[in-house]
Amino acid sequence: MQPDASSWTDFLDWCEAQGIEAGSLQVCKEDGRGRFLQASAKVEADQLIMVVPAHAILAEGMGTATYQASHWMLGIAHRLLEEDCLENSAFAPYVRLLMEGEPHEFDAMAALPGCVGSLARERKKLRCAHVSELVRAMPGCDPERAARALHTVDTRTVYSHPARVRALVPLFDFANHSANPNARWIMGPDRALRLYATKPVDIGCEVTISYDNISNGRLLVTYGFVLEGDGPHRCVDLNVGPLPEQETPLLQTCAVQLQVLGGGCLRRRAALLPVLNMIRGHQEGEVLLAMHLLQQVQDELLEWEAAAAGPFQDGRFQVLSTMTVQVLGSFRDKLKAWLKDPEKVPLMSALGPTTEALGLHSDSDSSEVTD
Numbered sequence: 001m002q003p004d005a006s007s008w009t010d011f012l013d014w015c016e017a018q019g020i021e022a023g024s025l026q027v028c029k030e031d032g033r034g035r036f037l038q039a040s041a042k043v044e045a046d047q048l049i050m051v052v053p054a055h056a057i058l059a060e061g062m063g064t065a066t067y068q069a070s071h072w073m074l075g076i077a078h079r080l081l082e083e084d085c086l087e088n089s090a091f092a093p094y095v096r097l098l099m100e101g102e103p104h105e106f107d108a109m110a111a112l113p114g115c116v117g118s119l120a121r122e123r124k125k126l127r128c129a130h131v132s133e134l135v136r137a138m139p140g141c142d143p144e145r146a147a148r149a150l151h152t153v154d155t156r157t158v159y160s161h162p163a164r165v166r167a168l169v170p171l172f173d174f175a176n177h178s179a180n181p182n183a184r185w186i187m188g189p190d191r192a193l194r195l196y197a198t199k200p201v202d203i204g205c206e207v208t209i210s211y212d213n214i215s216n217g218r219l220l221v222t223y224g225f226v227l228e229g230d231g232p233h234r235c236v237d238l239n240v241g242p243l244p245e246q247e248t249p250l251l252q253t254c255a256v257q258l259q260v261l262g263g264g265c266l267r268r269r270a271a272l273l274p275v276l277n278m279i280r281g282h283q284e285g286e287v288l289l290a291m292h293l294l295q296q297v298q299d300e301l302l303e304w305e306a307a308a309a310g311p312f313q314d315g316r317f318q319v320l321s322t323m324t325v326q327v328l329g330s331f332r333d334k335l336k337a338w339l340k341d342p343e344k345v346p347l348m349s350a351l352g353p354t355t356e357a358l359g360l361h362s363d364s365d366s367s368e369v370t371d
């Protein structure tokens with residue numbers, strides 16, 4: 001299905017007038033995925049498939065003489081709102097389209113267990129604070145429009161490390177995310193954005209990029225979608241609180257966030273280093289730690305099992321809850337197996353990622369949609 005409405009036709013005419021080149025692509029629309037890029041001609045691997053010149057890109061402005069943004073997001077949202085208010089904005093057709101986007105609801109996500117719920121509550125608070133800051137900086141600005149601008153920035157901004165540019169990039173920003181993308185982008189010294197195919201793409205197939213290797217929970221709260229199947233998204237952020245005093249006074253102060261990967265192993269075990277340093281030389285220290293992790297994961301599992309059993313109508317929440325129960329269940333089983341094993345290898349080796357998991361979860365390259 002093609003996106004309709006006159007604002008869309010105006011936008012496509014504007015893209016052409018700006019010199020945006022994307023001859024082998026078209027934009028389609030589908031329920032649950034929104035608009036997305038599709039190959040309208042066969043594309044070869046390494047083929048340049050889109051060029052957006054620098055002058056067509058809406059880059060961050062860190063405030064005017066009267067406004068110094070406290071966060072990069074506000075700088076770019078402020079710029080978007082300024083363009084939205086201008087009578088003759090050079091970006092009018094693009095800005096009009098961007099401001100049509102409906103911010104997703106943090107309230108429902110805030111009811112989810114664990115790190116996902118707390119991230120949604122944090123984001124909601126931050127969104128309120130950012131809306132207030134923008135409204136203070138732009139007297140007369142409608143808070144609802146400020147919230148739309150912030151949502152746009154949250155879900156569509158790209159950050160180029162080499163060019164040090166944060167920007168909204170017309171047409172390119174209709175590329176959806178995939179765990180197995182077929183395109184990648186770079187911003188060169190001329191600050192134009194170029195999109196290259198990384199694999200051959202047949203006519204009618206979607207062209208996707210990778211936003212980032214983040215967990216499904218973070219994808220949901222930041223972008224409003226989750227992915228099924230295997231991939232870097234199949235992992236769970238898990239908060240581990242301090243050990244209770246009666247177990248060991250050594251560990252009372254430790255609170256860390258772990259990332260549990262698909263098969264139940266841990267990514268970035270370095271987060272546990274302060275704990276490991278504290279238990280070093282402590283008899284039974286590793287066993288205490290394993291029992292504590294087991295207790296925490298079991299507590300969180302109960303909450304996610306209740307969520308997966310169905311109070312949520314939202315299909316995304318079902319996918320997330322089911323995945324989380326499986327991932328945390330594997331982690332629990334690994335801990336139980338280690339605790340039962342009389343010939344204990346060091347706990348961190350037992351929980352370390354497999355070679356396969358390392359391949360799946362290797363960090364994304366330098367160009368990414370910012371979180």
Ligand SMILES: C[S@@+](CC[C@H](N)C(=O)[O-])C[C@H]1O[C@@H](n2cnc3c(N)ncnc32)[C@H](O)[C@@H]1O
Pocket residue numbers: 032033034035036155156173174175176177178222223224225226
């Ligand atoms: C940069 S925009 C991509 C274009 C967007 N689909 C649109 O209609 O404008 C990012 C947003 O697209 C949607 N999106 C991106 N990848 C997706 C995916 N794999 N599945 C579902 N929705 C996705 C999410 O709503 C996300 O916040």
